Amino acid sequence: MKSLETELGERFAANAVFLGSDIPERYFSDWMTTAPAGTARALVRPSSTEEVSALLKICHAHGVPVVPQGGRTGLAGGAQPVQGCVLISLEKMDRIEAVDAASSTISVESGVTMGRVQRMAKEHGLFYPLDLGGRDSCTVGGNLSTNAGGNRVLRYGMARDLVLGLEAVLADGTVLSHMNLMLKDNTGYDLKQLFVGSEGTLGVITKVVLKLFPEPRTTNTALCALKDYDGVLKLLGHVRRNLGANLSAFEMMWPDFYERMTSGLAHLTTPLPHGHGAYVLIESQGTSPDTDKDHFERVLGAALEEGVVDDVVVAQSETDALRFWAVRDSSGEFRAVFWPHVGFDVSIPTGEIGRFVESLKETLKAKWSGTQTVFFGHAGDSNVHIGVKVTEGEQPEEEIEQVVYKAVSEWRGSVSAEHGIGTLKRAFLHYSRTPAEIATMRLLKSALDPKGILNPGKVL
Template sequence: MAEEPARVLQARLGGDLVIVGEAIPARNRQDWSGLPPVRPLALVRPRTTADVAAALTLCGELGLSVVPQGGLTGLAGAAHPTADAVALSLERMTAIEPVDATLSCVSAEAGATLQAVHDAADAAGLVFQVDLGARGSCTVGGNLSTNAGGIRVIRYGMARAHVLGLQAVLADGTVVSSMNRMLKNNAGYDLKQLFLGSEGTLGIITRAILRLQPRPRFSTAALCGCRDIGAALDLLRRMRSGLGPLLSAFEAMWPSFHDTMSTGLPKLPRPLAGRHGLYVVVEASGFDPDHEPARLERVLGEAIEAGVVEDAVLAQSEREVADLWALRESVADFQAVMGPVANYDLGVPADATGALVEALEAGIAERWPGLVGVSFGHLGDGNLHFTAQIPDGDAHGAHHALSDFVYRTTTAHGGTISAEHGIGTLKKPWLGLARTPAEITLMRTLKAALDPKGILNPGKVL
């Protein structure tokens, strides 16, 4: 009997849009969260917004829940399917309209990859300043529904700062089209904000007007060795004051991360020979390649003279810039170096970061002797990433105990359980640590108003 609603869906929408049974591709049975694969009740692959609307209308009539899917690169389980729900993948909706160079924006469908948007912007002499390591796989819809971040948030902001207009489909099939291209538009509620960061629980994003930026004419970087977190925060203040809008990234690596990854990946460049309490990558980019790069060198020199920076390497070429970033970007190799790991995306006030790292790393060593926890992240915007080996024993139970320790320790330091990866299913048990009862009640009120039958991504976030 479980197959019957899926067959009705296929018969009504057509075999081109709906796949059922074993024909459902393996890629649509899981995301990157590490949860075990699950075959959904059916897979719907719409080609247009009208197809999405028709699918949601029919699913509502049949009482079928719907799990929206983008590039499936999420780490919190928001796009992970369930056996009793329909997976709705936007993978066919990849159109990108010609860039509007006058208004510096582009219209893209939700299934377009981040890399495709970058390429379209670049061809027009512009740049889309949301950038993630999964750029070749992650999609516009997924980036916006999770309010993605990345390394340049310090200068350009989170994904929601790059959205001018949006089109989304509600649970009952209603299409809400707010395809605004204007930077200023205060005519009533800013409805797009309902869907940005809501992880597909309030509506399914199908298209967006994305704000583009002028393409910098130069980008350079420095790798700095600092005594401790206090010195690194002093350096951050100096860089903000001395570089202003030229500062585009400020990334930190604690010795736990630096030493573990550089030892495990000996072929990676190690530009700094000595040992330091904190390693910082500073990136500057701008539009006057003849004069502005010297500002980074000057501010860096002043920081060295003041004892804020113990040692530093300033890139002199694009190759050297890549070498300075290589270790920071080695996160894809965690599994190879450390074995099974759990990745945590934490937000914390900058002045509490050092104490949080100390508490997390010491706590791991105390509770699970022999395990390693490493710390790194976007220090400039208060986003700490913590990666720890998973304790032995029952995988789910061990992971849960580790997560409980990490999230309770983080919120005790004034932080949040999610900085840029969303809540999904993996962080849902701890939402109450980061949001007040009144906030959660309001979230439930919004959910009930927009999705009264509860069919959109049920069990996620709330």
């Protein structure tokens, strides 16, 4: 039998294969983890589904582990190389195949970045709603593999809600292709959903059909200050009733986050003064330029008059809106003002988030009296991001994780809201999934990948 390296050299173009020490350093890291140089045996950059299939057939025959990579922007270690693996980078599979205005869909290869999908949709008068800070780096395949969320889940859903069709390659090279363009397709098992959120452990996504929407003609943004989380819940109910489907974002910042970021980062403005118990960023997108802004302001004016909010400032320009969003999105700059710390991406039932946060603060301070925290997130869809710092310098990460994830479990929450499990949360999966559920996941894994070569050590 020929060696793996020989087969790769015979099947793929020279510029598509890198062996051993020739693998560029950047492929050993994602956003959160770095594997030692030399961990991977080879890197292959296929340019088609057929090449992905051929590669997996070779790796399957040799029993060599395979780690798929997209933009390597993940936050859970899902793209981290494992010892002796072949890395599959989908970056050369970056073709936009079609935009179908009649069905409001776009068909793309998995290496296309989110930003390109957004821009192509806009060129056709349409809108792709999934949005993250890394939009010009993260890829569609990675977004689906991790079931990405972002800022507009409240209105449009998670990544899995935006997929109509999908093509994936199984561990043995079998190609499953169902590039469906129809909203209604009730033909047996919905196989595409097996691959969404499975982080490359069940198959390698190569192409997708994504839903598009009418391009919003208006966007209105406001920042509200409130007394406490009970007020946040009242405001959420108020804007849901009165803005209806136009409500596209409802982002909450606790004062520890808002005050730390607006005080610590010189480029940020402070749209509302410090000292309030909660801050909420609201966005509404609509299609009626003549009425949407007035309606938005009336809805928030009523919330102010009724005492639901203590203060509110409405963006009067795109520049204002960007200033508001800059505060909410400043978590990417924690290294400047809150470092080192241990970060978390969890979900808690929306009605319980306020009590959960207070309870967790008490638990952390009882164990570490000097604990500092920041809380922020997509409160309208139950997602809370948490930063914990209990001492200066290196943090007791494992101890902090045990405390936080145990609390999440006790409050019937999820240890991963939108970043996946990868390697970093694998040990805590049991806090959110029952033994029967995990056993069923393992059954699916063994059925689709009997040799266990697809992204081993991730998720399960």
